[in-house]
Amino acid sequence: GEDVEQSLFLSVREGDSSVINCTYTDSSSTYLYWYKQEPGAGLQLLTYIFSNMDMKQDQRLTVLLNKKDKHLSLRIADTQTGDSAIYFCAERKTSYDKVIFGPGTSLSVIP
Amino acid sequence: DVKVTQSSRYLVKRTGEKVFLECVQDMDHENMFWYRQDPGLGLRLIYFSYDVKMKEKGDIPEGYSVSREKKERFSLILESASTNQTSMYLCASRGLAGVGADTQYFGPGTRLTVL
Numbered sequence: 001g002e003d004v005e006q007s008l009f010l011s012v013r014e015g016d017s018s019v020i021n022c023t024y025t026d027s028s029s030t031y032l033y034w035y036k037q038e039p040g041a042g043l044q045l046l047t048y049i050f051s052n053m054d055m056k057q058d059q060r061l062t063v064l065l066n067k068k069d070k071h072l073s074l075r076i077a078d079t080q081t082g083d084s085a086i087y088f089c090a091e092r093k094t095s096y097d098k099v100i101f102g103p104g105t106s107l108s109v110i111p
Numbered sequence: 112d113v114k115v116t117q118s119s120r121y122l123v124k125r126t127g128e129k130v131f132l133e134c135v136q137d138m139d140h141e142n143m144f145w146y147r148q149d150p151g152l153g154l155r156l157i158y159f160s161y162d163v164k165m166k167e168k169g170d171i172p173e174g175y176s177v178s179r180e181k182k183e184r185f186s187l188i189l190e191s192a193s194t195n196q197t198s199m200y201l202c203a204s205r206g207l208a209g210v211g212a213d214t215q216y217f218g219p220g221t222r223l224t225v226l
Binding site: 004008033035040041042043044045048088098099101102103104 | 115146151152153154156159169201203214215216217218219220
């Protein structure tokens, strides 16, 4: 399909791990991104992964990429209340300079 | 740090008014973008600009125009605002070289309400 897909909502308990999943559209996409949007704010780049990688870790964040299934995930270890936000998955197609965003997953962290 | 600023955080306009949304970036980035964000739809690209005086239509350009007279500034214009243009508008910029190249940096957004 043409759309980047994500679940719209996720709820976890403080201290647990969160896993946010994304299915993207183009197996030739070069860059895949995760952005975070806190209430009332713009998007902040969290991390990105090149398509020739299958995993990237950055402190509490782990990104997994399955190119065959066009599946991207973001794992947040030891989730904190400050992680409550909307998380956007995005892909950049190689044939055009456009970035395609998913609808965003709203993460709620329960104390 | 890259800084992208937008002229207003909140704006209320009446139907038929001409509306200007301004975006300024301080990193000498070549590319700039305007998106609108609506619940459940994510971000949709309105217009983008590869460089000064250049512009390209995005996915939903109808009812909008843009201006890029200087490299640091990208303006979004609603010629005659309508209620269906009530939305959050996000500006972004992207450099082509150096730290953060190929990554979009976003402004804080302007929440526009058209009555």
